[in-house]
Amino acid sequence: MTAAITTFHPPLAQPGYRLFDGPLRDVADAHADQIGVVGMPSDWTHSSRLGTRFGPEALRRATTLLQSIRPQGPSIDPDTSRRTVPATDWLVDCGDAEITAQDVDATTEAIAAMTEGLTVAGAIPLALGGDHYNSYPACLGYSRGLAKRAPDARFGYIQIDGHLDFSDRLGAWGSHNHATNARRISELPNVDVSNMVWIGIAGWVDGGDLDLIEKQGGRVFSSSDVHEMGAAEVMHQALAHAMQGCDELYLTIDIDAMDAGYLPGTGSIVHSGVTPRQYYDLLDGLAEAPLGGLDIVEVSPPLDPSERTEFLAAEMLFRILRRFRTRSVTEQ
């Protein structure tokens, strides 16, 4: 299956951007402990404001530009005093999944095939949305791959988001859309709702969905919890809850948990009061977490003429991937 995935055929010159300016490789060429990037430029499963189909491209550009303005070569990450490492071996960009407009099943299988192949190889799939529905196929492939690589393994799940996305159905979109992704993930065989945690939920939620989560042992931290308990403490508790009896963590980063005043370029804005600093503190809390797979979604460049949204999201990736892109100063 993996061998059949050839989403990228290297030309003599490589046009466009790759995440962190890393190398382009096929899924079959990824190996253990690498980050394997999968683009999901699809927003046909969003119910209102579109534009996240341009998210993967924007994230690749923003990470590359941010990388380029940071010192290259022997440089030190200012927050950790660790040496930064160019993305020459710890990350491979596998290009975009084949998106079939308005065919959810075909798109789902195309994305899942790539993240499955990466997971089987022991790499960590990093999927770039796209609207938040695409988190489901990304996690679906991870789940399938984990079942092949470690049949008895289970994974915990953390969703940083302004919304629960736990509806069973949503209006004209039915069962597969950006409001149902977490519900579909909860139905996968190697995760349990009691190991699912939501962080940053703001405003109003559907009471039935909230009851269902909490009755099954899931945990929900609101944006008020982030303000009152502190981001670090929230993530500390969230990680402990998600990892009970689990081997790996799947993380989904919906950028809309951040207050729309800072980050307007996303489809479903909230006014949570969550600042960039608090969001980064949340991610820093996962510095040593046993990441098995992750995605970042809802970056919609057309909705933010200032472009700050994609750079805030790129910084989120710098944070969550810090342990991969830095080394101890004494380490070769």
Added chain:
Amino acid sequence: MPLRSAPLPRMAGHLSFMRAQTKTISDVRPGDLAVLGVPFEDTSAPFAGQSLAPRALRETSVYFGWHANPQFSHPVDIDARQDISTDGLHERLCDLGDVSPGSEDEIHAALRAATRQISRNGACAVILGGSDRLSETVQSALLNCQTAQLGGTPHDARDFHVAPLPNGKGTTCSLGTTAQLAAFSRWRDVSKPLFVRFDLSVFETSLSALCDQPRLGGCDLDTVVQWLELLGQHEVSVIMLTGLNPNRPGMGVVKVGQRLMVTALLAFIYARLGFGIDHPSSQTSEENVLT
């Protein structure tokens, strides 16, 4: 009955405020909240575009139209961990549509007449502006009214103006002071109609880029929500929203300002209808009636 079309995409279906029922102005009843749009701007604004605000506010409000959505069980305020009871909302919230286009004089006259009729019927008008100068027309229609102003430029020393107060960090204001609440209680004369002017400029500018009058050091959302909850417990004759310009240069796709305003306005609507608070007078509108 409400338009049970909330499962529709937000961009589809009949657009009314929160998918509320539509009514003609003569059918407005005592205790109703009657939404009226004034898609009009004059030359007082520094940028063109405020006439687009009523439509933008209605578009955003559809997100909160759960009372008309049979797919949802019930809404919960996740921060307060409390159910939001909206029973009866669809019976008392209605949308009258927009004031018809016309000459400037005709629009002011129509707005004045509509304000008087809604108030005479004992309802509370929720007017979606439109440029700020229209609020002077509304004010003139409410004889001897008192005006409470959130944001915008103070015009009259007799008005109650919610002034931002530094929150200690020097960025946004907080409500928090009993002195402000006491001052409002002393100022309020219940024998007079109450007019609330709600301008987008009450918010700290970094939270919304869609305001023609930037205010550095303005209020955060929580503070404005607290004020509107408080005002909603009074017999308000008219609340008017102004200052939103969805067409700020280069910012036509950014919906942050309208989301801020509608989110805060909901606090007023719920308080006005008596949801979640013990406010026995909220069902009657004696204070609203102009004589």
